Amino acid sequence: MYVICRADLEMSPGKLAAQCGHAFTSAYEKALMQRPEVTGEYKGTGEGTKLVMYAKSLTTLVxxxxxxxxxxxxxxxxxxxxxxxxxxFTGEPTVTALGVGPVYRDEVEVIMKRYTMIK
Structure with a gap:
């Protein structure tokens, strides 16, 4: 699974962790409905791999x-x-992150290579 977060928002570590949690959970719930076989394989591996990446801006996240x-x-x-x-964060709706998966690496390799891992 992957999460792409917006680097331009300069979220605190706690805020970033919360947004990643929302993204992972919601993407997983959608995958249960869309691709139960892939989700089952992912769950069967134990905790599964999760990667968090940065997008430079809202435009690149979109x-x-x-x-x-x-x-x-x-x-x-x-x-x-x-x-x-x-x-x-001013109280207005703000796009913060994008959760992806579970997916096979080769399905998203072209998409994900544009983003950098959070260190």
Whole structure:
């Protein structure tokens, strides 16, 4: 599984962890419905692999979202609503992350290579 988070929002470690949690959970729930066989394989491996990547901006995150839609792969766009954490979270809906999978690596390799791993 993968999560792509927006680097431009400069989220605190706690905020970033929460957004990743939302993205992983929601993408997994969608995958249970869309691709139960792949989800079963993923769950059967124990904890499964999870990678967190950065997108430079909303535009680059939306590009991955559209690519995943076209490929008909399970994904979930996380929109933070109503929270105030200045300067980027003003209470307005804010796209923060994109959860992907479970998927096979070769299904998303072309999409994911545009993003950098969080260190």
């Amino acid at each position: 590009r991955a979202y559209r690519d995943l839609q076209k490929a008909e792969l399970p994904h979930h766009l996380v929109i933070d609503r109503g929270h105030k954490v200045p300067p980027h």
